[in-house]
Amino acid sequence: MKLYGKKGSAWSKIALSAGLAFAVASSTLPAYAEETVSASLSPATGSAGISSIVAEIDGRPAQWGSSVYTYRSLTYVPVREGAVSLGAKVKWDKAQRAAIVTLNGDELLYRPDSTTVSVNGYELQMPGTTRYVDGILTVPLRGLTEPLRAKVSPVTSGGVLNLSLKTDTETNYDTGLSAVNDYLKKENYSGSVLIAKEGEVLLRKSYGLSSGSTLIRPTDQMRLGSLTKAFTAASILKLAEEGKLSIDDTLSQHIPGYPRGDEITLAMLLSHTSGIALNFKREEGIPLSETVEEIKQSPLKFAPGTDYMYSNSGFVLLAYIIEETSGMSYADFVQSKILDPLGMKHSGTATRQTKIPTGYEYDWQEGAWKSVDYYYFSPSGTGSLYSTLDDMLTWSQALSAGKVLSEETMERMYTVSPYKNYGFGWHVDGEGPNRVAFHSGGGDGYTTGIRRGLNDGTVIILLSNHGGLDTNAMTAEVRKLAFGE
CATH class of the missing domain: 3.40.710.10 (DD-peptidase/beta-lactamase superfamily)
Structure with missing residues (x-):
């Protein structure tokens, strides 16, 4: 898969803003999203009648910036901001042409224009396709929460999509046991x-x-x-x-x-x-x-x-x-x-x-x-x-x-x-x-x-x-x- 746009400009556009609470209204959709999805998303009503989106993670406003949009009834978030907000680390791997996300000893690979995310080598089907838009790699929300084992509860009311996310509390990972983690991954343990x-x-x-x-x-x-x-x-x-x-x-x-x-x-x-x-x-x-x-x-x-x-x-x-x-x-x-x-x-x-x-x-x-x-x-x-x-x-x-x-x-x-x-x-x-x-x-x-x-x-x-x-x-x-x- 080709990476459309230069690496430097791509990631500079999705830098985290620590004090920015997340709220996306149809009138403030980012220009690239509006241009790309205009055939499917009406600025007046949003996807499936959604006029705005509000999200919180573990009870606090999500720090996702303005690069979030809805497309074909799916909420898309930028991989970097979305993963970091859920406690993960992200880097771009030029050789694999993929965003590598790591959390609790797991390694996730997100590739442009893909319907799957690789989780320790297992291909997990996502509800939609990753979309590389205007220098930003975005992914369906559940394509991020499921592999990071976060929970998401969406509720739509009055045209507002409220997203309540909970980070993974079920995993207990001690880096002192990384040798065990490496062994199980090498064995392709499921x-x-x-x-x-x-x-x-x-x-x-x-x-x-x-x-x-x-x-x-x-x-x-x-x-x-x-x-x-x-x-x-x-x-x-x-x-x-x-x-x-x-x-x-x-x-x-x-x-x-x-x-x-x-x-x-x-x-x-x-x-x-x-x-x-x-x-x-x-x-x-x-x-x-x-x-x-x-x-x-x-x-x-x-x-x-x-x-x-x-x-x-x-x-x-x-x-x-x-x-x-x-x-x-x-x-x-x-x-x-x-x-x-x-x-x-x-x-x-x-x-x-x-x-x-x-x-x-x-x-x-x-x-x-x-x-x-x-x-x-x-x-x-x-x-x-x-x-x-x-x-x-x-x-x-x-x-x-x-x-x-x-x-x-x-x-x-x-x-x-x-x-x-x-x-x-x-x-x-x-x-x-x-x-x-x-x-x-x-x-x-x-x-x-x-x-x-x-x-x-x-x-x-x-x-x-x-x-x-x-x-x-x-x-x-x-x-x-x-x-x-």
């Missing part, structure tokens, strides 16, 4: 990340696209996948603490007639050492009891308690046992016994109606990420929950503080089997201050990961809307970059 220590959030940030025209936000809900297994394990252990079952109970005690069920204990199901492994049907509407019957038909892969094999089937059986023991559905038990008491208000059992970002899977033939246009179903106990960064931090802190299970029970939960570094619902590695519990999860269109320092108060959470990521490796790398461990 999703949210949270890093905390002793309850203090050091990084809370999102990357990538939620849809073609919206970005992921740090507050977005995400399917948890197999991070659900930790909640299943905690539910079984809570029932054990209440004396309603024992982890040494046999499977036959809870599911009579299960083949070789007298050789399999609940502890074996929790640690994936039961020998039960099966890829069962994942279809909506199938009762949990029917899936249990399907699992019963599968022969054991090895003698119970003699080896390790990751088993979603085992956790389906545990969910069924939770239901039979408590008299509640798995979803209701987890909600009423864990999520609600901990105040995890943005977590629950995922359904087709659960609002989450669009999921993407990589198409190796086309070499591109493609949106998943179907619902991936997970039975109770294996990958059925959803949550947010903040709620997952609450969950981690509650476990560490003994608000979910006793210290003795948690130590049993983190004790690994002789065959794999897996306890009950958690992988566990290291010793002393470097002892960590971690897990990954995923399904079609999403991948998640968590890594918790069991003795140093650290936690790393990744909630991604890209399928197929190795989040165990990623949380390990993030921990190393953040804490040097």
Whole structure:
């Protein structure tokens, strides 16, 4: 794209005026805007009957100068003034012929005559085209607020368009963690990340696209996948603490007639050492009891308690046992016994109606990420929950503080089997201050990961809307970059 006009004269015309409150009336539209858009914008009525525009940012008048106009029902603002007013930095990159906007470790590229803005390499669709007019690069307002994760509330009354903008309050970015930010951008990570220590959030940030025209936000809900297994394990252990079952109970005690069920204990199901492994049907509407019957038909892969094999089937059986023991559905038990008491208000059992970002899977033939246009179903106990960064931090802190299970029970939960570094619902590695519990999860269109320092108060959470990521490796790398461990 060509840059029309000289760089020096272009930017000199859009210098900020610190004391200038923003108010644009149709009679005072800048000459270049009136000349360029006269066919679409009547000086008498403005766009869509708007005669003037008034804007405020975080309750104070916007310092946007007079280079703002409406065109084809869109409000346009100059990139430099608009971005700076929202807390960003702006420079012109001659080599890329683009305005580069930076904020919270993100890099945005605005090019003349483009319908997209590049956000850390992801192309975000804007509601209109950037317009290079009389030496000033202008952009539709939402083409600026969305990539900068600002909120805008437009209200039109009496021909006046009132714009109330709020700068990004959801992102927490510490430049001391720039190495983590650089790593996630290099990995083309799409999703949210949270890093905390002793309850203090050091990084809370999102990357990538939620849809073609919206970005992921740090507050977005995400399917948890197999991070659900930790909640299943905690539910079984809570029932054990209440004396309603024992982890040494046999499977036959809870599911009579299960083949070789007298050789399999609940502890074996929790640690994936039961020998039960099966890829069962994942279809909506199938009762949990029917899936249990399907699992019963599968022969054991090895003698119970003699080896390790990751088993979603085992956790389906545990969910069924939770239901039979408590008299509640798995979803209701987890909600009423864990999520609600901990105040995890943005977590629950995922359904087709659960609002989450669009999921993407990589198409190796086309070499591109493609949106998943179907619902991936997970039975109770294996990958059925959803949550947010903040709620997952609450969950981690509650476990560490003994608000979910006793210290003795948690130590049993983190004790690994002789065959794999897996306890009950958690992988566990290291010793002393470097002892960590971690897990990954995923399904079609999403991948998640968590890594918790069991003795140093650290936690790393990744909630991604890209399928197929190795989040165990990623949380390990993030921990190393953040804490040097």
